[in-house]
Amino acid sequence: MAEVHMTETVPCADAGEDAPKVRIKGLYKIFGETPEAVLEHVHGGMSKPELMDLHNHALGLNDINLDIPARKIQVIMGLSGSGKSTLIRHLNRLIEPTSGEIWVDGENVLAMDDKQLRDLRRFKMSMVFQKFGLLPHRTVLENAMYGLEIQGVQAKEAEERARKWLDRVGLAGFEDQYPSQLSGGQQQRVGLARALATDAEILLMDEAFSALDPLIRTDMQSILLELQEELHKTIIFITHDLDEALNIGDRIAILRDGEIIQSGDPQAIIMTPADDYITDFIKDVNRAKVVRIRSIMKAPANSQGKPVLTTDSIEDALPKLHRSPSKCCPVQRPDGSVCGNVTIDAAIEALKAPESEGDDVRYA
Amino acid sequence: MLEFLTEFPSLGRQDLSSFKQGIDEGFRTFSRANGEAIEAFFNPLLQFLIWFEDVLTGAPWPLVIFVIAALTWFGARSWKITTGAVISLLLIGIFGMWEDTMSTLAMITVATSLCVALGIPIGVLMSRSDRAQSLVTPILDVMQTIPSFVYLIPVVMLLGIGKVPGLIAVCIYAIPPIVRLTNLGIRLVDRDVMEAAEAFGASSREKLFGVQIPLALPNIFAGVNQTIMMALSMVVIASMIGVRGLGTQVLRAIGNQYLALGLMNGLAIVALAIIFDRVSQTYGKRLQAYRETGHG
Numbered sequence: 252m253a254e255v256h257m258t259e260t261v262p263c264a265d266a267g268e269d270a271p272k273v274r275i276k277g278l279y280k281i282f283g284e285t286p287e288a289v290l291e292h293v294h295g296g297m298s299k300p301e302l303m304d305l306h307n308h309a310l311g312l313n314d315i316n317l318d319i320p321a322r323k324i325q326v327i328m329g330l331s332g333s334g335k336s337t338l339i340r341h342l343n344r345l346i347e348p349t350s351g352e353i354w355v356d357g358e359n360v361l362a363m364d365d366k367q368l369r370d371l372r373r374f375k376m377s378m379v380f381q382k383f384g385l386l387p388h389r390t391v392l393e394n395a396m397y398g399l400e401i402q403g404v405q406a407k408e409a410e411e412r413a414r415k416w417l418d419r420v421g422l423a424g425f426e427d428q429y430p431s432q433l434s435g436g437q438q439q440r441v442g443l444a445r446a447l448a449t450d451a452e453i454l455l456m457d458e459a460f461s462a463l464d465p466l467i468r469t470d471m472q473s474i475l476l477e478l479q480e481e482l483h484k485t486i487i488f489i490t491h492d493l494d495e496a497l498n499i500g501d502r503i504a505i506l507r508d509g510e511i512i513q514s515g516d517p518q519a520i521i522m523t524p525a526d527d528y529i530t531d532f533i534k535d536v537n538r539a540k541v542v543r544i545r546s547i548m549k550a551p552a553n554s555q556g557k558p559v560l561t562t563d564s565i566e567d568a569l570p571k572l573h574r575s576p577s578k579c580c581p582v583q584r585p586d587g588s589v590c591g592n593v594t595i596d597a598a599i600e601a602l603k604a605p606e607s608e609g610d611d612v613r614y615a
Numbered sequence: 616m617l618e619f620l621t622e623f624p625s626l627g628r629q630d631l632s633s634f635k636q637g638i639d640e641g642f643r644t645f646s647r648a649n650g651e652a653i654e655a656f657f658n659p660l661l662q663f664l665i666w667f668e669d670v671l672t673g674a675p676w677p678l679v680i681f682v683i684a685a686l687t688w689f690g691a692r693s694w695k696i697t698t699g700a701v702i703s704l705l706l707i708g709i710f711g712m713w714e715d716t717m718s719t720l721a722m723i724t725v726a727t728s729l730c731v732a733l734g735i736p737i738g739v740l741m742s743r744s745d746r747a748q749s750l751v752t753p754i755l756d757v758m759q760t761i762p763s764f765v766y767l768i769p770v771v772m773l774l775g776i777g778k779v780p781g782l783i784a785v786c787i788y789a790i791p792p793i794v795r796l797t798n799l800g801i802r803l804v805d806r807d808v809m810e811a812a813e814a815f816g817a818s819s820r821e822k823l824f825g826v827q828i829p830l831a832l833p834n835i836f837a838g839v840n841q842t843i844m845m846a847l848s849m850v851v852i853a854s855m856i857g858v859r860g861l862g863t864q865v866l867r868a869i870g871n872q873y874l875a876l877g878l879m880n881g882l883a884i885v886a887l888a889i890i891f892d893r894v895s896q897t898y899g900k901r902l903q904a905y906r907e908t909g910h911g
Contacts, residue, residue: 343814372816384811388829388905398815400825429905449815 270357271318272453272485273342278315278351280337280509283308286349299508311337313509315351319502321452322483326500328490334509335489336381339457342487343376344368355453373402377446381458383438385430385445391417392426394441398449409448416444420474436467440474447478456488460495468492472499493532497521497541505529518546524605534604539566547601548582548591556580561590565598572598646773657779664725664778671717679717680704687890691897699893703886712861712883719850719860720887726782726846730790731839738797738838739823748798755791763788763852771856781858785849792841800834801827836899843891847884 281289281302289306299310312334319325329335340346341353344360353360355375363371377398385394395413396406404412417423420440430438439459446454460468476499479486490496496503497517504514513525521542524530545561556575559568561584571580578595626634671679680701687700707716741748767784774780804827812826828835854862861880868877 345810345814369816369818372814374816376814378811378814380807380811380814382807384807384814386808386811386826386830387805397812401815401817401821431905445815455814 270321272321272356273319273487274352274354275315275317275319275338275341276352276354278312278338278341278353279349280311280334280341280346281308281349282311290349310509312341312348315509315511317504317511317514319485319487321485323501324479324486324488324499326488326490326496326503327506328493328496328503329506330491332508333506335491335506336457337509338506339455339487339489342453342455343372343378373398373449375451376453376455377449377451378455378457379439379442379446379459381461383430383435383442383462385438385441387430390427390429391422391433391441394430395444395448397445398451402449413444413448416448417441419447419478420444435463436471439463439471443471443474447482452485454484454486456486458489458491461490461492468495469498475499493536497536505532517541518543522546522601522605530605536604538602538604539569540564542601544568544582544593547597548593549597550591551581551589552579552592553577554579554581554592558583558589559593560585565601568593569595569598642769642772650773650775653773654775654779657774660725660729660782661777661779664721664782667725668718668721671721672714676708676713683890687894690894692901693893693897696890696893696897700890703890707883707886710879710883712864712880715859715861715864715880716883716887718858719847719862719884722778722782722785722850722853722858722860723843723846723887723891726785726789727839727843729782730786730793730842730846733786734790734793734838734842735797735835738794738835739801739828741794741798742801742827751794755794758787759791763849767852767856776857778858780856781853784856785846785853788849789842789846792845793835793838796834796838796841797831800831800838803834804830833899833903836895836902840892840895840899843895844888847888847891850884 279290279293280286281293283289283306286308289302289308292302292306293310293313297305299313302308302310315338317325317327327335327338337346341348342355342360344353344363348361351361355371360368360371386397389397392410392413395417396409399409399412400406414423414426417426417440420443422437422440422444425433425437430441433441439462442459460471463471472495475486488496488499500517502515503517503520504511505520506512507528513520513529520529521533521536521538524533542565543561544559544563544565547565548561554575555577556579557571558581559571561582568580572578572593572595575595579592581589582591582593584590625631683704684697684701687697691697704716707713737751741751763784766787767780770780770783774783808826808830809822812822817825850858850860850862851865852862854860854866861884864880865877865884867873868880
């Protein structure tokens with residue numbers, strides 16, 4: 252199975268990255284009575300509204316191609332109705348595609364029979380849900396054990412592992428409570444513990460934090476990032492919240508009307524939005540916090556200021572730039588080597604959001 | 616012309632009677648040919664019924680009361696209900712209805728167990744397939760609304776008079792609620808929870824026994840409760856075809872205008888019904904204790 256997949260080379264932004272953990276190729280999903288029959292119209296370039304008007308079929312996903320790197324957080328972002336939840340459910344086949352390919356570790360997910368698919372879901376991918384999806388008749392501990400129970404792990408070991416993960420997400424002491432006794436944030440921690448306990452390499456998170464209050468949401472993001480630093484799972488994270496996407500995403504794909512309109516490094520999306528839709532999308536972002544120095548630095552030159560890091564935000568760097576006599580600082584990689592310099596003018600320039608050229612297309 | 620409008624153009628008297636005779640004759644031949652086989656099929660059930668009734672009527676009454684009190688306590692965990700049950704049973708005994716009550720109790724217990732054993736699987740089947748649901752629902756409608764005397768006729772023709780036909784008549788009347796509520800309960804299970812089970816790779820067995828049935832239990836229990844109540848309400852009719860018990864006495868009272876006899880036996884049925892109802896309801900409520908606490 253692997254050779255089919257491995258023969259194709261993957262264009263990677265960063266050198267030295269492994270083959271993608273998950274790849275989605277030419278994925279289409281059409282909802283309606285005879286999706287296969289109208290697929291050719293979509294191939295022929297028919298748009299979502301046209302397909303609805305002429306053939307009464309809803310175009311859910313339109314030619315999705317995405318390589319998801321291993322051990323990174325891939326965010327898929329879009330407004331409601333953009334198809335993001337549909338997309339993530341294709342990865343473990345909770346939804347069957349109309350056409351296309353999905354490969355996980357070089358295995359064709361769509362060719363799997365029921366048993367292989369169940370094994371994929373049991374051992375390789377676990378999922379966290381927007382509405383938590385906890386089993387209300389089981390205690391917190393029993394919920395965290397659920398995936399292990401399905402895997403067939405011995406009760407004693409399952410309990411031990413579940414307790415460990417509940418402890419990691421800060422729920423020690425809540426083991427014997429029922430989900431209905433917990434707050435939303437606590438319930439989602441149970442959801443997270445349940446997903447982590449299975450030791451799956453891939454974590455699907457479907458708007459996992461969207462139902463939570465803003466403060467709890469940032470809290471959960473920090474928990475996730477902390478865990479990720481140690482666990483290095485391949486996380487596919489769906490959200491409609493750009494701040495969330497920028498906070499946790501190693502890569503972001505933006506979805507609109509079932510199509511990916513831009514995908515890649517979050518910095519690239521902020522600095523060079525692909526079209527007016529995205530420009531509009533990012534215009535309210537706090538750029539001082541999200542734009543990194545590496546996105547605005549120039550080739551090395553003489554500069555007297557204190558060095559700033561490539562990973563610093565503009566907010567971090569501005570005081571140093573201001574204090575530098577030449578209003579210019581050298582830029583260092585985290586390992587200490589100098590790789591460029593940055594001027595205060597560039598930093599201020601970068602605070603200005605790119606302007607969209609056309610009309611407001613955001614709600615198209 | 617006017618006659619055509621005022622008189623409904625029905626089949627002629629001759630046609631009708633030969634039509635009915637055809638059906639009657641057909642069924643009679645069928646029951647003559649298969650009656651014995653069917654009776655033999657139900658024989659184990661009959662033996663069990665007789666045995667169970669003998670156990671209940673033969674056992675020393677203090678023991679029976681103790682067992683019932685214990686079951687009530689384990690089901691309801693309430694002193695009030697348990698004491699109520701004991702007092703009602705004592706009163707029933709004092710008024711000389713002990714044996715009849717035990718016969719009825721045996722009948723109801725067996726009928727309910729049979730309904731649960733058949734009804735839950737049918738309900739599960741219905742919940743899994745819309746076709747099964749659209750097929751079974753009208754049958755249940757008929758079973759619940761058709762006057763019970765109507766299906767007593769073929770049952771008696773097939774099996775004669777006795778306990779088994781009575782049991783069948785009770786079950787026909789009492790099984791629909793358990794089937795319906797099992798189906799409903801499973802269909803009402805939260806889709807998000809089902810999706811989560813699916814996403815973790817649960818097989819359909821694991822989903823059924825680990826998620827659907829546990830979450831449908833409160834509804835299933837409401838079904839059991841309804842089934843018991845309906846079975847109890849059938850005891851008088853069942854006694855018309857030879858089921859001994861409290862119903863027989865009520866029937867005697869109707870025939871002879873014995874007000875006191877009818878009232879006493881009727882109230883004994885009510886007492887049984889209340890005990891069953893309270894116990895099964897409080898047990899069902901205890902099953903969903905997890906829903907009641909905290910942040911709903």
